[in-house]
Each structure stands twice: as C-alpha cells, then as structure tokens.
Amino acid sequence: MSLKSFNLHLLSSASAYADLQQHRFDAVQRREVPAPDYQKGDEDEDLIKPKKLLNPVKASRSHQELHRELMSSCKRGGGAVEMKPELQRVLESRKRDQLIRTRKQEEETHRKVSPLEAELLKRQQKLDELDRQQQREQDDSMKAPEFVKVKENLRRTSFQKEEKDV
Numbered sequence: 001m002s003l004k005s006f007n008l009h010l011l012s013s014a015s016a017y018a019d020l021q022q023h024r025f026d027a028v029q030r031r032e033v034p035a036p037d038y039q040k041g042d043e044d045e046d047l048i049k050p051k052k053l054l055n056p057v058k059a060s061r062s063h064q065e066l067h068r069e070l071m072s073s074c075k076r077g078g079g080a081v082e083m084k085p086e087l088q089r090v091l092e093s094r095k096r097d098q099l100i101r102t103r104k105q106e107e108e109t110h111r112k113v114s115p116l117e118a119e120l121l122k123r124q125q126k127l128d129e130l131d132r133q134q135q136r137e138q139d140d141s142m143k144a145p146e147f148v149k150v151k152e153n154l155r156r157t158s159f160q161k162e163e164k165d166v
Contacts, residue, residue: 057063084092113121141149 141152
C-alpha cells in the first residue's frame, strides 16, 4: 500500500484499532514465504536414503535362466523363439510317436508273408471260426425252450447207453 492510500484508509476508517489491524494484515500478505530449497545436500547427509526394492520375479532363478536362454538364442540368430507351451510340445511329440507306431504296424501287415506264416494264419482262422460256431450253438441252446433241452439230454443218455452195450 502506498502512503496516499494508507492516509485515505485512515480517514475512512472508524477507529484507529481497525486501522492498525488492517496494516498488519497487509504486511503479512506482502511477505511471501520462500519455497524450500531441496537442492542443498548439506542437510540430507543425516537422512537415510531409500534403496530401490528388488523385483522378486526378476530375482528368481527360473526367470534368470529363461532370460539367459532367450539372450543366447537371440545371439545365435534364432530371432523367432518357439513360443509353444510345454504341454502342447508334449502332446505333439506323443501324436508323432503314435503316427510312427501305426505306420510300422501297417508296413508289417503289408510286407510279404512267408508260406509258413500263411499256413499258420489259415489254421488260426479255422480255429477262430470253430470257436465262433460253438459259441453260437451254446447261445442257441440257451435260448431254446426247456422241453427241447430235456429231449436232447434224453437222446444223449440213450445214445450213450447204446454205446456202452455194444
């Protein structure tokens, strides 16, 4: 405030006490509090400085090994690292192994059969056919009514008695 405005203010104010209060308020407003200077290093020497925390993921052994593997593959020129998950790789390897096994079995069946193997196969097929026929007969006899079964048993017993007599 300039001296003129101060005098005008004194004349317009009702009391001297109010004028004094206004003068103090203006003085406080004019004075500015300077911003703290954080650039000075003298005061900071006594304080404990914070340390940067370690990232637990980067500090883990598995992460370090993975990082090392990626770096070595990039150095070799393998820019495209295979990003398939382990489960998918295992499933693909199993599928590949199964294909190889089926191809081997097909090759064995298509290869030339020796005469001995052919004869053995024929005998095996005949035995299988006989087993099937016996199974069918047993199934048919199970399905037949009871009086037919009794009649067959009577025939067998009578036939066996005749053989013993002869």
